[in-house]
Amino acid sequence: MSKWDHLWINARLATMREGATAYGAVEDAALADKGGRLVYAGPMRGLPGKPDDLATRVIDAKNQWITPGLIDCHTHLVFAGNRATEFEQRLKGASYEAIAKTGGGIMSTVRATRAASEDELAAQSRARFNALMSEGVTTVEVKSGYGLDLETELRQLRIARRLAEENYARVSTTYLGLHALPPEQAAKRAAYVAEMSGPVLRAIAAEGLIDAVDAFCEGIAFTAQETEQFFSSAAALGLRVKLHADQLSDTNGAALAAKFKALSADHLEYTDAAGVAAMAKAGTVAVLLPGAFFVLRETKKPPVEAFRRAKVPIAVATDCNPGTSPTVSLITTMHMACTLFGLTPEEALAGTTRNAARALGLQGETGTLEVGKAADYAVWPIGHPCELSYWIGSVNPSATGRSAALAAANQTAS
Ligand code: DI6
Ligand code: FE
Numbered sequence: 001m002s003k004w005d006h007l008w009i010n011a012r013l014a015t016m017r018e019g020a021t022a023y024g025a026v027e028d029a030a031l032a033d034k035g036g037r038l039v040y041a042g043p044m045r046g047l048p049g050k051p052d053d054l055a056t057r058v059i060d061a062k063n064q065w066i067t068p069g070l071i072d073c074h075t076h077l078v079f080a081g082n083r084a085t086e087f088e089q090r091l092k093g094a095s096y097e098a099i100a101k102t103g104g105g106i107m108s109t110v111r112a113t114r115a116a117s118e119d120e121l122a123a124q125s126r127a128r129f130n131a132l133m134s135e136g137v138t139t140v141e142v143k144s145g146y147g148l149d150l151e152t153e154l155r156q157l158r159i160a161r162r163l164a165e166e167n168y169a170r171v172s173t174t175y176l177g178l179h180a181l182p183p184e185q186a187a188k189r190a191a192y193v194a195e196m197s198g199p200v201l202r203a204i205a206a207e208g209l210i211d212a213v214d215a216f217c218e219g220i221a222f223t224a225q226e227t228e229q230f231f232s233s234a235a236a237l238g239l240r241v242k243l244h245a246d247q248l249s250d251t252n253g254a255a256l257a258a259k260f261k262a263l264s265a266d267h268l269e270y271t272d273a274a275g276v277a278a279m280a281k282a283g284t285v286a287v288l289l290p291g292a293f294f295v296l297r298e299t300k301k302p303p304v305e306a307f308r309r310a311k312v313p314i315a316v317a318t319d320c321n322p323g324t325s326p327t328v329s330l331i332t333t334m335h336m337a338c339t340l341f342g343l344t345p346e347e348a349l350a351g352t353t354r355n356a357a358r359a360l361g362l363q364g365e366t367g368t369l370e371v372g373k374a375a376d377y378a379v380w381p382i383g384h385p386c387e388l389s390y391w392i393g394s395v396n397p398s399a400t401g402r403s404a405a406l407a408a409a410n411q412t413a414s
Contacts, residue, residue, distance in 0.1 A: 004039055005410050006401070007032040007055035014067045014385040015041060015369040016353045023346055023385045024368070031066050033375035036407025041369040059399075065385055067349065068369055069138025069376030069400060071356035072330050074242075074266050074287050074317035076176075077132075078125040078156040078163075079146045081112035083322045087295075096296055096324065097220050097248070106146070106180040109322050113146040113156070122159045128320060129163045131328035136378030136397040138169055141317070141360055143214055145176030150200045153177065157209040168405035170376070172360045174242060175204050178215035178222045178230050193226045197233040205237055211360070212263055216244040217253045224256050231260045240361055246270040247292070258282035264315065264359040268302040269293065276303055280310035285359040287315045288343075288351070290336035291325035304341050314343070315359045316351035332393040345389035366403075374403035 008031045015024035030047055032040035032055060040047065051058045086099055086108070099105045113121065132140055142160035147153035157173045164171035177196035185192040204210055213234040217227045221244075231241050240263045245253025247267035254275030257265035265271075265279060266287035279286060286307050293301070307314055316337040319325040327333065334348040343351065357367025366376045378397040382388065388395060 004032040004034045004055040005406060006057045006059060007040070007051055008059050008061045008066060008379070009044060009051050010063060011061035011379075012063060012065045013041060013369055014065055014349065016068055016350055017368050017370060018354070023349065025385070031369060031377065033401060033403075033406055035410050036375050036403040038369060038371050038373050038375050041371055061379060064398060065380045065382055066369065066377050067136070067380065067385065067388070068353040068367055069378050069402065070136045070330055070352045071139040071360070071362075071367060072132055072137050072317050072320070072352070073141045073172075073264070073315050073356035073359040074143075074289060074319050075132075075141055076143050076145060076319070076321035077128045077140070077328070078121065078142055078144075078159050079109050079113050079322055080116035080121050080124055081109065081322065082326065083108060086323070087326075100180070100220050103183065105323055107183065109146050110148055110180065110182065114149070114152050118155055118159065121155065122162060125159055126163055126166075128328045129167065129169075132318070132320075132330060133167055133169060133400075134396055135329060135331050135393075136380070136400055137330055138376040138378070138400060138402050139172065139357070139360070139362065139366055140164070140169060141172040141174060143174040143176040145179035145214070145216075148177075148180065148182045150203055153200065154204060154207065154209065157204065161209070168402045168408065170362075170366065170374075170402075170404070172211045172362065173209055174212045174214045175201065175210045176214040176216070177201060178226060180216070180221060193222070193229055197230045201233055201237070205239065210239055212240045212242050214242040214244065217251055217256065218244065218247060219249050219251070224251060224253070227256060235260060242266060242359070246275065254279050254284075258284050263361050266317075267292065269298060269300045271303055273303075273306060276306045276310050276312060280312050285313045285315050285355055287317055287359050288337055288341055289317055289319040289325065290340045291327045291333050292319045293340060294336055295324050295326070301341055304343065313355040313358055314347060314351050315355040316343070316348055317356065329393040331388060331391060331395050334389040335392050338389050345386035348389045349385055375401045375406050376403050377401040
């Protein structure tokens with residue numbers, strides 16, 4: 001038998017497998033990978049031989065905790081510029097909706113993103129991507145939606161793929177064609193929706209750049225009917241959907257997402273009981289975005305207890321964007337999910353691992369430490385996994401395993 005590539009010994013695993021133990025924990029454990037896949041995740045005493053006989057490289061974890069690589073399953077991180085001056089306006093009393101109605105908000109980022117060159121946009125976005133990765137994130141979802149025309153939407157998604165390749169990270173790209181109505185299309189609303197649902201969708205899909213599609217269904221953005229039109233076109237191409245739902249008002253967004261068997265419905269502050277029930281039935285993940293709730297100083301919280309009772313899987317993500325959630329810290333976001341929304345630290349970690357994978361349709365590939373899955377993991381110098389939600393940022397892994405990097409290293413070695 002050829003040897004495993006890496007074997008971590010004397011580790012503690014938070015496998016995040018659903019089951020009897022909190023965090024799916026295994027103490028006095030070992031973890032091994034080969035060719036970028038996990039080949040062992042269990043107790044030391046179950047190892048089928050002496051460590052040096054089993055693996056090319058044996059690493060003593062010295063009792064550190066190993067978790068699945070973290071997953072940020074909702075970001076808008078490819079954008080140019082920032083909106084600090086709007087933040088200042090909002091602190092003086094202007095509302096997010098009012099700023100959006102006067103051409104600020106999402107549209108000001110669209111202008112900056114359209115104007116940026118590919119390299120400039122990549123450079124600004126790379127800094128954010130790297131910041132996420134420095135906190136143990138190995139999978140990032142990236143949405144378009146700051147182009148609102150074919151050329152710029154394509155540029156955003158290409159950059160997302162490029163950043164992932166540079167870092168051997170996993171990226172999931174989401175086409176957010178219905179994010180805002182560009183002013184040049186203001187008089188042609190229906191034509192814009194048709195364009196983004198038709199030719200633009202097909203062109204981006206043809207380049208293989210769409211893992212899912214998303215829309216902003218809200219009073220200040222697109223109606224349920226427009227969203228349905230967009231989702232129907234996506235479904236016809238066999239694409240899965242996600243939805244910015246019920247963030248600022250109850251538009252029955254959760255139920256609409258469920259109707260299309262969405263991978264996830266996101267935000268959900270205003271979701272009602274019928275929406276929760278529909279999501280449970282459809283298997284749609286609830287993605288909570290406490291960063292946006294915090295920045296907008298919202299007071300209406302998502303119905304967390306109802307999601308728990310209905311067994312709707314709960315995920316947590318940064319929503320990294322220049323308007324409502326200017327953060328690149330998933331660790332800080334986990335803390336906020338606990339303090340603002342009442343998640344337990346274990347739920348917060350499940351929300352950035354197992355359930356986040358599910359929100360991207362990647363549950364067969366990543367999100368738990370299980371034999372056969374990709375070797376995506378993070379090794380943490382902490383005493384207990386609840387520390388990942390306890391600290392307000394500034395927790396960094398001592399090592400990460402990124403399956404693509406591990407597979408590539410193995411190819412060059414042999
Ligand atoms: N909801 C959000 O929180 C972000 N987009 C969305 O649909 C905000 C995007 C922005 O303000 O730039
Ligand atoms: Fe968002």
